[in-house]
Amino acid sequence: MDNQVIYHNANIYTMNNADGRDRFGFSPAGDRGVRRASAIAVRDDKIVAVGVHADAESALAGRYRKVDLQGLTVVPGFTDCHIHLLWYALKFSQVDLGCVESVEEVRKRIRKAALESEEGQWIIGHGWSHSCLANAHPHRVQLDDAAPNNPIVLFSKDRHSIWVNSLALAMAGIDRNTPDPDGGVIERDPNTHEPTGILRENAQPLINRVIPVPDFGMCKEAIARVIPYLHQLGITGIHDCGDEVSFGVLQELLAEDNRELLTEDNLDLRICEMIPLHNLDSAIKLGVRTGFGNAGLRVGPLKVFVDGALGSGTAALLEPYSDNPDNVGVCAITEEELTDIISRASKSGISVAAHAIGDRAVRMALDALEKSKAGRRPDDTAPLHNRIEHAQLVSPVDLRRFASLDVIASIQPIHATSDRYMADKAWGARSSIGYPMRSLAENGVRLAFGSDAPVEEPDPIQGIFAAVTRKRHDELSQPGWHTEQCLTVEEAVRGYTTGAAYASGEEHIKGSIAPGRLADFVILSKDIFTVNPLEIADTKVLGTVVGGKVVFDQIRLKGD
Incomplete structure (x- = not known):
C-alpha cells in the first residue's frame, strides 16, 4: 500500500453531511445538492483532505503518488448491511x-x-x-x-x-x-x-442438528475465496448474520498467521458480526457489548427472529394471505419473550436486529422495543442502534413509530423487485404498501441497505437500481412496481454508505468521504446520479479501495 496518494480529476460524491442537510444527511434539493469534490488525499488508511487538487496537495508532505481518475465517479465504499457470509x-x-x-x-x-x-x-x-x-x-x-x-x-x-x-x-x-x-x-x-x-x-x-458441521478449514477457504468477489462489487464492509463458526473463521482469517490463505489484496473487509440468539446468555456473561472490536471486526447487534418469510408463506401478517385465507404466517417467538430478550440485551449494552417481514411481525417488534425501553446503554454513554431487518410489509400506522423509537429499517431493495410477483399473489392489494422505502424515508426513518445473500446476490449497484426504479434488470421495458415507493439516487446510495455506518455505530469513522474518515471508496464506470436511471443497472465497479489499499483494480490504480 502506498503511504500517500492523491486521487484527482475525479467526480466525487462525498455523501458527507454539509450545512443545510437534515439530521439524516439528506439534501433539501435532492441529488443536485450532494456535496461534490474532485480530489482526495490519502495517507496510510485515512483520508486527510477532500476538495480540489490544490487542497489535496497542500495536505501532504514529502513523496506521494498521483492517480488521474479522468473524470470517473467516486462514492464511499459500499456496506452490505444484511448478508450471511458463510452461507454465501x-x-x-x-x-x-x-x-x-x-x-x-x-x-x-x-x-x-x-x-x-x-x-x-x-x-x-x-x-x-x-x-x-x-x-x-x-x-x-x-x-x-x-x-x-x-x-x-x-x-x-x-x-x-x-x-x-x-x-x-x-x-x-x-x-x-x-x-x-x-x-x-x-x-x-x-x-x-x-x-x-x-x-x-x-x-x-x-x-x-444431524447434518455434519462443515470442516473449519473448508469454511476458512470458502470465505477467503469469496472476499475478492465482494471487492469486485464495490463492497468494503458487511454486517454478517453469522454465528460462532463464522465469527471464529473471521477471527482466524484476520490473524497474521493465516494470511497464507489469502492473496495480497483479498483480506480487507470491514465486518460487523451479529450475535445469534442462542449466544445471548454467553455474550452477557462475558460482558461482550455491541461495538467491541475495531474497524476490521466488531461485535454487532443481537439477531432475533420474529417471523418467517414471504416465499415460505411464514411471514406473520395482520390479515390472512390473499392466496391462502387459512394462513396468517408464523410467529417464531411470543411478544413477551421478545420483550424480555430485548430488555436483557439492552441492559447489557447489546443492540437488537429483529427479523420481521410481515406487518404483524413488524408491529410486534416495534411494540417489544417500545415496552423494553431499548435504545440506551446501561452507562448511558452512546445510544444503541436498534433495527428491524427486512420490514417488507409495514402497516401505515406503524411507519412513524420507526422514527419515534429511533429504529433503523434495514432493508434489501433487491427483494422488492425479485419478490414483486410473489407479493402480488400473496398479499393482494396490500402489496401497494410493500417494501415501503419511500414511505419510511418520508417519515424520517433511517435506512440501511443490504442483500440478504445468498437469498440474492450481494450487488449494491443492483440494489441501488431496484430502489430507484422498482424494476428488475431483466424487465427494463416493464413498468416499475409501485413506483410511488422509489427513492432518489442519493437516498439509495446513503443506504449503503452513511446509513450503513450509522447502523453499526461507525458514522464517525466511515460511510462518507471526508478528512479523518477511513479511506474506503469505490470508482464507478458511470455517474449514477446523472445518467438515465435505467443505465444504473449496467454500471460497473472499476476500482475498490479499502483503508487506502487498492483491493480491486480495472483501471491501473496501482500504476504499472
Whole structure:
C-alpha cells in the first residue's frame, strides 16, 4: 500500500453531511445538492483532505503518488448491511437449485450429485422456491429414488424452509408422532399425518442438528475465496448474520498467521458480526457489548427472529394471505419473550436486529422495543442502534413509530423487485404498501441497505437500481412496481454508505468521504446520479479501495 496518494480529476460524491442537510444527511434539493469534490488525499488508511487538487496537495508532505481518475465517479465504499457470509461462501459447493422450474429438474440434479458422492454422504442443495416450481408440491418421496443411499437436505431460496428425503427424516428421528416445535411447522400429509419432507421455521433445526458441521478449514477457504468477489462489487464492509463458526473463521482469517490463505489484496473487509440468539446468555456473561472490536471486526447487534418469510408463506401478517385465507404466517417467538430478550440485551449494552417481514411481525417488534425501553446503554454513554431487518410489509400506522423509537429499517431493495410477483399473489392489494422505502424515508426513518445473500446476490449497484426504479434488470421495458415507493439516487446510495455506518455505530469513522474518515471508496464506470436511471443497472465497479489499499483494480490504480 502506498503511504500517500492523491486521487484527482475525479467526480466525487462525498455523501458527507454539509450545512443545510437534515439530521439524516439528506439534501433539501435532492441529488443536485450532494456535496461534490474532485480530489482526495490519502495517507496510510485515512483520508486527510477532500476538495480540489490544490487542497489535496497542500495536505501532504514529502513523496506521494498521483492517480488521474479522468473524470470517473467516486462514492464511499459500499456496506452490505444484511448478508450471511458463510452461507454465501459455502453455496458454491452445494447443488444449485436457483430458478429450477420443475421437480424433475431437481431430481436430475440430485441424481448427478449422488453419482459424485459417497454412500451415506449428505447431499446439500439450495435455492428452490415454490414460485419457481410452478406450484408443485415438494415431497420426500420425490427425492427418495433420486439418491436412495444419501440423506438429502435442500434449503429454500429464503432459507425459511427445507425439503428433505425419507432417509434424512429417519436420521433426525422425525415421524408422524413428532410434534411441531414452537414457532415451527412439520408439514404433514392430511390423510396419513406422515411428514411430507417440508419443514419450516423453527422445525428446521430438527434436521440441521444431524447434518455434519462443515470442516473449519473448508469454511476458512470458502470465505477467503469469496472476499475478492465482494471487492469486485464495490463492497468494503458487511454486517454478517453469522454465528460462532463464522465469527471464529473471521477471527482466524484476520490473524497474521493465516494470511497464507489469502492473496495480497483479498483480506480487507470491514465486518460487523451479529450475535445469534442462542449466544445471548454467553455474550452477557462475558460482558461482550455491541461495538467491541475495531474497524476490521466488531461485535454487532443481537439477531432475533420474529417471523418467517414471504416465499415460505411464514411471514406473520395482520390479515390472512390473499392466496391462502387459512394462513396468517408464523410467529417464531411470543411478544413477551421478545420483550424480555430485548430488555436483557439492552441492559447489557447489546443492540437488537429483529427479523420481521410481515406487518404483524413488524408491529410486534416495534411494540417489544417500545415496552423494553431499548435504545440506551446501561452507562448511558452512546445510544444503541436498534433495527428491524427486512420490514417488507409495514402497516401505515406503524411507519412513524420507526422514527419515534429511533429504529433503523434495514432493508434489501433487491427483494422488492425479485419478490414483486410473489407479493402480488400473496398479499393482494396490500402489496401497494410493500417494501415501503419511500414511505419510511418520508417519515424520517433511517435506512440501511443490504442483500440478504445468498437469498440474492450481494450487488449494491443492483440494489441501488431496484430502489430507484422498482424494476428488475431483466424487465427494463416493464413498468416499475409501485413506483410511488422509489427513492432518489442519493437516498439509495446513503443506504449503503452513511446509513450503513450509522447502523453499526461507525458514522464517525466511515460511510462518507471526508478528512479523518477511513479511506474506503469505490470508482464507478458511470455517474449514477446523472445518467438515465435505467443505465444504473449496467454500471460497473472499476476500482475498490479499502483503508487506502487498492483491493480491486480495472483501471491501473496501482500504476504499472
